[in-house]
Amino acid sequence: MDLTSFGAGAQYIAGRLTEGTGTEPFQVVNPADGSVVQQVTLASTADVDTAVAAARAALPEWAAATPGARSAALLRLAGILADRAEEFARVETAQTGKPIKLSTEFDVPGTIDNTAFFAGAARNLEGKAAGEYSGDHTSYVRREAIGVVGSIAPWNYPLQMAAWKILPAVAAGNTIVLKPAELTPLTSLMFAQACTDAGIPDGVVNVLTGAGRTAGERLVSHPDVAMVSFTGSTPVGKRVAQLATDTVKRTHLELGGKAPFVVFDDADLDAAVHGAVAASLINSGQDCTAATRAYVQRPLYDAFVAGVAELFAAIRLGDPLNPQTDLGPLVSYTHRDRVAGFVERARGYGANVVTGGQAPAKGHDGTDLSLGAYYRPTLITGVAQDSEVVQGEIFGPVLVALPFDSDDEGLRLANDTPYGLAASAWTRDIHRSLRATREIAAGCVWVNDHIPILSEMPHGGYKSSGYGKDMSQYSLDEYTQVKHVMFDTTAVARKDWHRTIFGDR
Numbered sequence: 001m002d003l004t005s006f007g008a009g010a011q012y013i014a015g016r017l018t019e020g021t022g023t024e025p026f027q028v029v030n031p032a033d034g035s036v037v038q039q040v041t042l043a044s045t046a047d048v049d050t051a052v053a054a055a056r057a058a059l060p061e062w063a064a065a066t067p068g069a070r071s072a073a074l075l076r077l078a079g080i081l082a083d084r085a086e087e088f089a090r091v092e093t094a095q096t097g098k099p100i101k102l103s104t105e106f107d108v109p110g111t112i113d114n115t116a117f118f119a120g121a122a123r124n125l126e127g128k129a130a131g132e133y134s135g136d137h138t139s140y141v142r143r144e145a146i147g148v149v150g151s152i153a154p155w156n157y158p159l160q161m162a163a164w165k166i167l168p169a170v171a172a173g174n175t176i177v178l179k180p181a182e183l184t185p186l187t188s189l190m191f192a193q194a195c196t197d198a199g200i201p202d203g204v205v206n207v208l209t210g211a212g213r214t215a216g217e218r219l220v221s222h223p224d225v226a227m228v229s230f231t232g233s234t235p236v237g238k239r240v241a242q243l244a245t246d247t248v249k250r251t252h253l254e255l256g257g258k259a260p261f262v263v264f265d266d267a268d269l270d271a272a273v274h275g276a277v278a279a280s281l282i283n284s285g286q287d288c289t290a291a292t293r294a295y296v297q298r299p300l301y302d303a304f305v306a307g308v309a310e311l312f313a314a315i316r317l318g319d320p321l322n323p324q325t326d327l328g329p330l331v332s333y334t335h336r337d338r339v340a341g342f343v344e345r346a347r348g349y350g351a352n353v354v355t356g357g358q359a360p361a362k363g364h365d366g367t368d369l370s371l372g373a374y375y376r377p378t379l380i381t382g383v384a385q386d387s388e389v390v391q392g393e394i395f396g397p398v399l400v401a402l403p404f405d406s407d408d409e410g411l412r413l414a415n416d417t418p419y420g421l422a423a424s425a426w427t428r429d430i431h432r433s434l435r436a437t438r439e440i441a442a443g444c445v446w447v448n449d450h451i452p453i454l455s456e457m458p459h460g461g462y463k464s465s466g467y468g469k470d471m472s473q474y475s476l477d478e479y480t481q482v483k484h485v486m487f488d489t490t491a492v493a494r495k496d497w498h499r500t501i502f503g504d505r
């Protein structure tokens, strides 16, 4: 992989790529075949301090820039991303193993659309209308930038996660230091470079390639970081929230998911079967909103299981660069073994592995898949609601299907995990769908679909899936603070309320 088009080094600080002062080498590996995509050196804690200082130095000018100026820069960024779309898709696929059709049709266009959205949103930062609420004062509300944002992102959608973190932060006038997952830093670095090319001043967007325990923890606890925005697993999110407490930082946590997929007995079976396959396998199931638990009302259950099993078995695993490939490898060998571990343990407690449950040997295109971190689409039945595969976040191409009888039972099971990020209900009955959308405790509930996201609509969790919203105008609320400004309108020296001190004197 030739990334020399934008220089050497894996730390993007103050508008340029540098080697940093770290000493720990790290290889960004293509999980399709184990080849090294890029050799990097992980950021030291001193590099974090340098990046935060750069972000702090850039803050006054950027926070004072007009919304129009910030918007214009983001519009230029959208254009640059569109010009470089093919390169972004190629690098994203190389570092994650995701199929090129997913990078090309979802990750990159989604990022460009997000950028265009925040270019518009930057000009729509509103406070409440002014008013004379006491009769003696005029009040208004200012919406202001928070300061330096420290962001930490996961490896599943590296480019989109960088965009979701950077765009609302800078649209609202903050500056940012983003630490992508060390497995997948490359498109975040390219995104930062594109920000500079778009005219966003040096230091506004900084990206550090570093380990969570060192660079990540330093960033989250840094005294000059005013807000922490984290996307990742729930256990690490809890640690991040604890570290942020000491300096009373605002935290924004987008955490794990275990989305239910509830099929009522009047649903369109073909739509539900195809929906479940696509929504559980997107990005090899490494999607926080992926369908993971299909609850199917008894009359449709057997046909649903048979339909999903048949489509799972026909999925084309292979070289991610082949446009015909449906499913690439998982992000790493370690992660593939973790996913396989869930399935092995499930076999141990009596699960029925209907299809999958192993690594494939050959791809649809004849590729030898034994070198890659591949795993077959896996359908599991016959497990208890409290079993590990139903409750735990597997984050792989594994779907569990369980039957239910009454609507009450289906909705109760859907809510019965600690997570609450996303869910879907499949029915043609308006009352059932209204009830499901009301009663399922999740940040997003789809009806007769599962996965689509929109720049205009908020994304974020309930329960242990975290709090705070990404995308949409709501995310600008996360990255701004509200100030009440109050003017006396009476021009009298002795105010009425002074009586609480002076009495009648």
Ligand code: NAD
Pocket: 152, 153, 154, 155, 156, 179, 180, 181, 182, 210, 211, 212, 213, 216, 217, 220, 231, 232, 233, 234, 236, 237, 239, 240, 253, 254, 255, 256, 257, 287, 288, 393, 395, 421, 460, 461, 465, 466
């Ligand atoms: P992870 O929690 O292991 O790592 C996420 C990030 O945190 C990485 O950059 C990592 O280096 C960093 N990190 C690790 N330990 C840290 C520490 N002690 N202090 C500071 N930073 C630390 O998650 P992952 O395996 O990269 O990604 C998968 C997880 O992300 C899943 O749980 C998935 O559901 C979640 N996710 C959530 C959303 C959402 O919007 N809610 C979106 C995508 C992914």
